[in-house]
Amino acid sequence: MxxxxxxxxxxxxxxxxxxxxxxxxxxxxxxxxPFTLIHELVRQxxxxxxxxxxxxxxxxxxxxxxxxxxxxxxxxxxxxxxxxNAISAMNEGRMEVEFCAQGxxxxxxxxxxxxxxxxxxxxxxxxxxxxxxxxxxMDGKRLLVEPAIRADVALIHADQADPFGNLTYLATARNxxxxxxxxxxxxxxxxxxxxxxxxxxxxxxxxxxxxVDQVCPLVSIGEEYGVVRR
Amino acid sequence: xxxxxxxxxxxxxxxxTRMVARAAQEIAPGMVxxxxxxxxxxxxxxxxxxxxxxxxxxxxxTGIGPTLPFEDADRNLIDAGGxxxxxxxxxxxxxxxxxxxxxxxxxLDLTMLGAFEVAENGDLANWKIPGKFSPGAGGAIExxxxxxxxxxxxxxxxxxxxxxxxxxxxxxxTATGRVARIFxxxxxxxxxxxxxxxxxxxxxxxxxxxxxxTGATLHLPDHDIPTF
Numbered sequence: 001m002x003x004x005x006x007x008x009x010x011x012x013x014x015x016x017x018x019x020x021x022x023x024x025x026x027x028x029x030x031x032x033x034p035f036t037l038i039h040e041l042v043r044q045x046x047x048x049x050x051x052x053x054x055x056x057x058x059x060x061x062x063x064x065x066x067x068x069x070x071x072x073x074x075x076x077x078x079x080x081x082x083x084x085n086a087i088s089a090m091n092e093g094r095m096e097v098e099f100c101a102q103g104x105x106x107x108x109x110x111x112x113x114x115x116x117x118x119x120x121x122x123x124x125x126x127x128x129x130x131x132x133x134x135x136x137x138m139d140g141k142r143l144l145v146e147p148a149i150r151a152d153v154a155l156i157h158a159d160q161a162d163p164f165g166n167l168t169y170l171a172t173a174r175n176x177x178x179x180x181x182x183x184x185x186x187x188x189x190x191x192x193x194x195x196x197x198x199x200x201x202x203x204x205x206x207x208x209x210x211x212v213d214q215v216c217p218l219v220s221i222g223e224e225y226g227v228v229r230r
Numbered sequence: 231x232x233x234x235x236x237x238x239x240x241x242x243x244x245x246x247t248r249m250v251a252r253a254a255q256e257i258a259p260g261m262v263x264x265x266x267x268x269x270x271x272x273x274x275x276x277x278x279x280x281x282x283x284x285x286x287x288x289x290x291x292t293g294i295g296p297t298l299p300f301e302d303a304d305r306n307l308i309d310a311g312g313x314x315x316x317x318x319x320x321x322x323x324x325x326x327x328x329x330x331x332x333x334x335x336x337x338l339d340l341t342m343l344g345a346f347e348v349a350e351n352g353d354l355a356n357w358k359i360p361g362k363f364s365p366g367a368g369g370a371i372e373x374x375x376x377x378x379x380x381x382x383x384x385x386x387x388x389x390x391x392x393x394x395x396x397x398x399x400x401x402x403x404t405a406t407g408r409v410a411r412i413f414x415x416x417x418x419x420x421x422x423x424x425x426x427x428x429x430x431x432x433x434x435x436x437x438x439x440x441x442x443x444t445g446a447t448l449h450l451p452d453h454d455i456p457t458f
Contacts, residue, residue, distance in 0.1 A: 028289040028326070031306045054326070081365030082312070102288060102369035103330020110327045123334065123372055128358070128402045171306040171323050172289045178325040227303045227314065 003164040003197055003209065010216035013188045014040040017153050020073075021046065024109070024154040024184055025053040025063055026177035029082075032169070033062045034157040034190050035224040037216070041155075042069055052076040052109075052151060054102065054176050056086035061224055067095060076149075078102040101129060104146055106179055111148035113182025113211075118147045154184035158207070161191035162198070165212025166205040174206075181207045188214045192221060245415035245432055246385070251276040252430070252458045253342060253383050253413040257283055261339040262292070262332075264373055267311040269383045270342035286338060288369040290329045293321035310369065330369065334376045341377035343370065345384040345412075347399040350425040350446040352409040354382065355401035367404065374405035386414035386443045393445035395419060395426060416440045418458070424449055433457040 014037065017023070023041075027033030041049075042065045051072050057064050066072050067086050074096040080086040089095040100108070104123050111119050120143040124130045134145040156177050158167040167189060169177055181187050189212055243251070250269060254276035257263055264286045265271050274294075277283065285294040288310040295316035298304075303314035332338065347355040354374050357367040374380055387393055395412065411429075412419045417440045418430040427449045431440060437455065441448050 028310075029308050029312050031289075031308055077366060079366040079368035087365065097366075099366040101367060101371045102326065103333060103372045106326035106330055121334075123375055126403065126406050127371060129367070129371065171304065171317075172287075172291055172308055173306040174323060174325045175289050176326050179327050225305060227300055227305050228312075229300050230312075 005163040006165050006209070006212060006215045007163050007194065008214040008216055010037065010040050010190070011044075013214040013216050014044055014046075016186070017041065017044075017046050019046055020048040021152040022050040022052065024151040024176075024180040025051060026154070026156050026175065026180050027057070027062065028054045028172065028175035029057075030061070030225065030228060031171065032157050032173035032175045032177050033057060034155045035062055035222065036218055037155040037157075037188060037190050038062055038065060042066055042071065045069075045071070047071045048073045050074040050076065052105075052149065052180075054078050054105070056080035056083040058082045058228070059085045070094065074098065076100060076105070078105050099129065105149075106176065108146050108149045109176065109183045110179045112150040113179055116148050118145050120144070121146055149183065151180075151184040152186065154180040154187045156181045156187060156189040156207075156212075158189050158191040160193045160195055160200055161189055161212075161215045162195055162200050162209065163215060164197060165189060165207075165209035165215050166200050167191065167207035167209075167212065168200060168204055169206055178207050182211045186213045187211055188216060190216050190218050192218065248432055248458060249383060249413050249415050252418065253381065256342070256381055256411070256413075257281075257340065259283065262286055262337055264288070264333070264338055264341045264377065266341065266343040266370070266373070268344050270344065271309075271311060271313070273342060273383070286329075286332065287315075288326075288329055288333075288373075290324045290326060291315075291317075291321065292332075293318045295321070330372055333369070333372050336376065336378060338373070338377040340379045340381065341373045342381050342383055343374060345382045345394060345409075346388075346401050348382055348384070348395050348409050348412055348421075349399045350395070350397055350421065352407040352421040353399045354380070354404045354409050355399040356404050358402045360402065370404050374408050379410055380405070380408045381411040381413065382409050383413045386416040386440070391443075393443055396445040416443060419444075419448065422449070427451070428455060430456045430458050
């Protein structure tokens with residue numbers, strides 16, 4: 001027996017994404033952001049997207065290319081303070097924005113990836129973030145019902161992948177990638193390096209390949225992935 | 231860590247630096263600490279070299295080492311504020327779910343946060359000014375709500391001279407009743423069941439001056455107030 005090969009050209013993987021899709025995008029700042037997959041999404045002009053991501057990157061980087069091209073209908077995010085374009089798009093009503101507490105976004109995604117319906121939490125009770133949310137009482141405590149999140153597609157940046165989609169990550173380039181890689185109907189990965197089956201020590205696998213649908217080779221690691229000089 | 235030993239007492243420095251140096255004394259050996267973006271991050275510069283502390287950052291790291299210049303930076307290694315940091319012997323990396331699991335489950339001994347407003351009951355507002363500033367709260371709500379101890383570093387007044395320590399917050403809240411202590415460029419103030427209590431004064435500031443810069447009653451101790 002051998003494990004199936006999921007290597008797919010990036011153009012083909014992204015072509016299967018529909019307009020109007022809900023798309024999770026890994027990354028926290030530069031580390032872990034799948035810049036090349038994002039560029040391909042922009043190049044193919046997929047529109048009306050709902051994008052779920054920790055942050056909006058910075059102007060001229062990452063998902064800002066999607067936002068500036070007017071391709072994002074709604075952004076679910078924890079913080080977009082470093083991207084003036086995203087703030088303008090929000091303030092001018094060109095893009096709907098839903099804010100979520102950072103760890104609650106992570107946990108809603110994790111729940112989605114774990115086949116759960118929702119999580120219960122006291123985070124955000126008595127703040128604006130609780131507005132409109134269902135509150136239940138359990139063990140004498142008030143708790144918010146935070147629905148699990150799944151997406152149509154997750155765009156993931158990994159360090160190493162094998163052809164089956166077993167993944168490893170580096171340092172703080174993990175962030176939302178390992179949880180988003182479990183929480184979408186189609187998981188597309190751009191690894192920095194594709195190694196043969198058996199090239200990753202099974203003990204070192206962080207995302208098991210069963211969660212991954214397509215492994216897209218990167219032609220190069222461009223400037224956008226580099227150290228940002230501020 | 232590449233730290234300055236600050237044994238001068240800080241009295242020759244400007245009030246903000248003295249505030250940050252004083253706040254560093256809040257960190258006890260062995261603590262797990264999250265330092266918010268901005269002034270709180272500078273606290274590490276005032277810890278003695280080799281001080282035993284574990285710093286956490288929201289994007290998935292415990293054991294933050296010194297910040298690196300661009301030429302030495304690792305493109306995959308930043309803190310939640312975007313600074314290029316380095317690992318220490320014993321550093322761990324993890325995903326965002328694990329990062330906040332440790333926050334919410336009470337593994338964070340202390341967080342130091344910035345503030346727009348702090349109320350005398352310990353309410354904190356630091357994420358939104360309606361109509362002016364609404365970038366999202368990031369991880370601030372969970373840090374403020376779940377760290378075992380929450381302290382604030384802030385200038386005593388805003389740029390226009392308006393007090394930031396108030397009877398009640400006017401801005402959207404980050405968390406209710408969680409702030410224990412406030413370090414400012416004028417004083418150290420504790421939040422007590424009776425309201426704000428003046429603990430220390432910065433050298434050269436009077437009780438009258440700090441009371442006038444505060445939007446609520448400052449309860450005074452019945453002994454001389456130490457300076458820093």
